Amino acid sequence: MTTRSLxxxxxxxxxxxxxxxxxxxxxxxAQEAQAPAPATAEEAEKESxxxxxxxxxxxxxxxxxxxxxxxxxxxxxxxxxxxxxxxxVLPVSLTSGVNLITxxxxxxxxxxxxxxxxxxxxxxxxxxxxxxxxLFSPTNTGHWLLALGPTFIFPTGGSVYTSQGKFQIGPSxxxxxxxxxxxxxxFPQQWWSYAGDAxxxxxxxxxxxxxxxxxxxxxxxxxxxxxxxxxxxAPPNNRWTVPIGLQIGKxxxxxxxxxxxxxxxxxxxxxxDPVGQHWNIQLNxxxxxPKLIQGVLFE
Numbered sequence: 001m002t003t004r005s006l007x008x009x010x011x012x013x014x015x016x017x018x019x020x021x022x023x024x025x026x027x028x029x030a031q032e033a034q035a036p037a038p039a040t041a042e043e044a045e046k047e048s049x050x051x052x053x054x055x056x057x058x059x060x061x062x063x064x065x066x067x068x069x070x071x072x073x074x075x076x077x078x079x080x081x082x083x084x085x086x087x088x089v090l091p092v093s094l095t096s097g098v099n100l101i102t103x104x105x106x107x108x109x110x111x112x113x114x115x116x117x118x119x120x121x122x123x124x125x126x127x128x129x130x131x132x133x134x135l136f137s138p139t140n141t142g143h144w145l146l147a148l149g150p151t152f153i154f155p156t157g158g159s160v161y162t163s164q165g166k167f168q169i170g171p172s173x174x175x176x177x178x179x180x181x182x183x184x185x186x187f188p189q190q191w192w193s194y195a196g197d198a199x200x201x202x203x204x205x206x207x208x209x210x211x212x213x214x215x216x217x218x219x220x221x222x223x224x225x226x227x228x229x230x231x232x233x234a235p236p237n238n239r240w241t242v243p244i245g246l247q248i249g250k251x252x253x254x255x256x257x258x259x260x261x262x263x264x265x266x267x268x269x270x271x272x273d274p275v276g277q278h279w280n281i282q283l284n285x286x287x288x289x290p291k292l293i294q295g296v297l298f299e
Contacts (some may be wrong), residue, residue, distance in 0.1 A: 050220025
């Protein structure tokens with residue numbers, strides 16, 4: 001091979017090497033341009049709020065929370081019934097495959113209007129009955145949320161107008177489907193009285209809570225609000241209270257403390273006579289607290 005041929009061959013190899021290097025640089029540059037930018041602190045914070053909103057909408061989540069719910073009912077007789085409920089959610093891991101979710105409902109006060117024997121309008125405000133739900137839930141069920149357990153009502157009310165006067169027990173359950181966009185399901189509870197004040201009537205009642213929420217970026221949720229109630233001891237045409245309602249909530253953070261604020265309105269399409277709930281304006285404030293019982297209780 002001549003010197004000129006060697007020179008051309010060497011030049012060609014150098015040219016190919018340079019072209020290959022330039023090509024690799026261009027491809028790397030293009031891939032860098034197409035790669036998503038690292039999440040900003042603001043975006044990471046919004047995603048954290050989204051996750052908290054999903055957990056608080058989940059009735060059997062592993063998140064500890066302390067909900068304060070204020071209800072303001074417009075009754076069909078033109079008067080008002082107000083109450084404040086304290087509703088913590090306290091889940092623990094019994095085993096690696098089963099969680100126990102404790103959900104007390106404490107009526108901090110119940111302000112009830114009534115009519116005296118002389119026909120005068122009066123009102124009493126006192127502590128109400130205590131409801132306790134214990135739900136056993138299997139873990140690793142994918143998008144499905146399943147739970148079953150007992151529910152109790154204790155006659156802790158301080159007045160005949162704010163208490164049913166009966167110890168009650170029955171079953172409760174949760175069946176729901178949940179993903180990052182929405183949750184849909186149902187949470188029924190049924191109680192029968194078995195003890196208590198002998199002068200008070202026996203009870204058989206059900207609460208049926210439809211669950212439907214759509215999650216919106218930034219910790220927002222929009223969905224159905226209301227609990228269907230049934231008094232099985234009443235005549236068949238006078239048993240049901242059926243609400244149609246809408247709720248809007250938002251998770252915000254005060255330092256490291258996440259708090260969900262939610263407002264809801266409900267219209268009762270049917271209610272018992274002679275006095276039933278007509279409208280309700282509801283406010284929920286739900287701080288999220290650290291889980292106080294960590295780990296698995298029974299390995």
